[in-house]
Amino acid sequence: MDMHTVVVGTSGTTAEDVVAVARGGARVELAGEALAAVAAARRVIDDLAAKPEPVYGVSTGFGALAVRHISPDLRAQLQRNIVRSHAAGMGPRVEREVVRGLMFLRLKTLASGHTGVRPVVVEAMAALLNAGITPVVHEYGSLGCSGDLAPLSHCALALMGEGEAEGPDGEVRPAAELLAAHGIEPVELREKEGLALLNGTDGMLGMLVMACADLARLYTVADVTAALSLEALLGTDRVLAPELHAIRPHPGQAASADNMLRVLDGSGLTGHHQDDAPRVQDAYSIRCAPQVAGAGRDTLAHARLVADRELASAVDNPVVLPDGRVESNGNFHGAPVAYVLDFLAVAAADLASIAERRTDRLLDKNRSHGLPPFLAGDPGVDSGLMIAQYTQAALVSELKRLAVPASVDSIPSSAMQEDHVSMGWSAARKLRTVVDNLTRVLAIELVAAARAVELREGLVPAPATRAVLAAVRAAGVEGPGGDRYLAPDLAAAEAFVRSGKLAEAVESVTGPLA
Numbered sequence: 001m002d003m004h005t006v007v008v009g010t011s012g013t014t015a016e017d018v019v020a021v022a023r024g025g026a027r028v029e030l031a032g033e034a035l036a037a038v039a040a041a042r043r044v045i046d047d048l049a050a051k052p053e054p055v056y057g058v059s060t061g062f063g064a065l066a067v068r069h070i071s072p073d074l075r076a077q078l079q080r081n082i083v084r085s086h087a088a089g090m091g092p093r094v095e096r097e098v099v100r101g102l103m104f105l106r107l108k109t110l111a112s113g114h115t116g117v118r119p120v121v122v123e124a125m126a127a128l129l130n131a132g133i134t135p136v137v138h139e140y141g142s143l144g145c146s147g148d149l150a151p152l153s154h155c156a157l158a159l160m161g162e163g164e165a166e167g168p169d170g171e172v173r174p175a176a177e178l179l180a181a182h183g184i185e186p187v188e189l190r191e192k193e194g195l196a197l198l199n200g201t202d203g204m205l206g207m208l209v210m211a212c213a214d215l216a217r218l219y220t221v222a223d224v225t226a227a228l229s230l231e232a233l234l235g236t237d238r239v240l241a242p243e244l245h246a247i248r249p250h251p252g253q254a255a256s257a258d259n260m261l262r263v264l265d266g267s268g269l270t271g272h273h274q275d276d277a278p279r280v281q282d283a284y285s286i287r288c289a290p291q292v293a294g295a296g297r298d299t300l301a302h303a304r305l306v307a308d309r310e311l312a313s314a315v316d317n318p319v320v321l322p323d324g325r326v327e328s329n330g331n332f333h334g335a336p337v338a339y340v341l342d343f344l345a346v347a348a349a350d351l352a353s354i355a356e357r358r359t360d361r362l363l364d365k366n367r368s369h370g371l372p373p374f375l376a377g378d379p380g381v382d383s384g385l386m387i388a389q390y391t392q393a394a395l396v397s398e399l400k401r402l403a404v405p406a407s408v409d410s411i412p413s414s415a416m417q418e419d420h421v422s423m424g425w426s427a428a429r430k431l432r433t434v435v436d437n438l439t440r441v442l443a444i445e446l447v448a449a450a451r452a453v454e455l456r457e458g459l460v461p462a463p464a465t466r467a468v469l470a471a472v473r474a475a476g477v478e479g480p481g482g483d484r485y486l487a488p489d490l491a492a493a494e495a496f497v498r499s500g501k502l503a504e505a506v507e508s509v510t511g512p513l514a
Helices: 015-022 032-049 072-086 096-110 119-130 149-159 175-181 193-198 202-232 242-246 251-263 289-311 335-363 386-402 424-454 463-474 487-499 501-510
Strands: 005-008 027-030 090-093 138-140 164-166 172-174
Touching (some): 005 096, 015 096, 015 202, 027 032, 027 119, 032 119, 096 202, 119 149, 149 202, 202 463, 202 501, 242 251, 251 289, 335 424, 386 424, 424 487, 463 487
Parallel strands (some): 005 027
Antiparallel strands (some): 090 138
């Protein structure tokens, strides 16, 4: 099989496949078993549609309008109408990777054989992804229950050949033109299909999966920058000893401490002091770095567990069960996903907060143990990294605001039929900003710690630290000296952290880190 092809079967998908399709443009292929299961479930729906008894989503209206029985001659119009009316998003477009992730995850549920759509619907969704056609989806419109209705409706609208979409060239055009250009027939929806296309947690789940991938990288970055700050402040690495962390056996804490210890292996700076009264203990932001980052790592592990369960789920209402029953349910509620999206925002904000405290310590001559004020070349004439810390503080302040959970809010909708909603989409949207801002905060700590280590003349940093210094300078971040236009340095550091090259530089010496 081509490494750039993701095969969708009946049993869900993996986080790696979501990222490959959403970000990497991987091709999607439908397994034969999936198409067979889809066809079998459709036969159940067709049988129910032929009966006089009303069945929700098949021969009734939706939400608070489910009391009306819809005659056979109006059911195709019913399915078109639900898509058109629910495509009611507003605000800026969301990112291409989010829409691709959302579409792929809806395809995953459609392919499960539990939704009752026809094979042609599943094939058309896969064709849309493979053609690089990305429907225009807006920032606002989802309450996270019944799933991400408005965002999914905008995707379903494109499948019908309506609305707007972005082509593989990045140009936004009418969806009908893009489908025609790629030889994709617009889908004429039948019973149950409109509902099945838009009743799921796919947007918030896709964003959770991508955030988990990003945060896993950033937690490693945070261990590296914390280790560099410890080294620059002549701190002790004895607090990182594995036997200390074994007596408080949180796995994330042990992993972070081990990362830091490996980065600092062979350092000539740790444990040194510039006066006759050596510190008995380092400050909390140094000494407790593994505890804070480790708690975040454990939160991330829980979030991944929830994501994996969702990735193995078929989220729709009603669903076709293996014994042929079609049952209504509440599995579309976004609470499980919304909670962990909020948990991750809290942990990331706190990780940024402790990183900012270390940066501030590096810049304060009263607490930096012999470093020049603000790491300036000529303090007084030069301001050094003074305002870089201001920027970092502004980012951390915003992160604290973004850590306020979205999932505790609920505004009833659909005439009180949907009287408790998850707000999971909102939790996911703010987490994306959290990830971006955490990246910037850690980049600023890296700039400060790297400069501080280089200012410790006569002391030799650890081999891994030297590898980081070489890589960050090669990335365009300048070292100590007089004041200069600082924003480009910070932007280069952010790009360096975002690219994964910081971890690569360290691991060239240490081997793989957690």
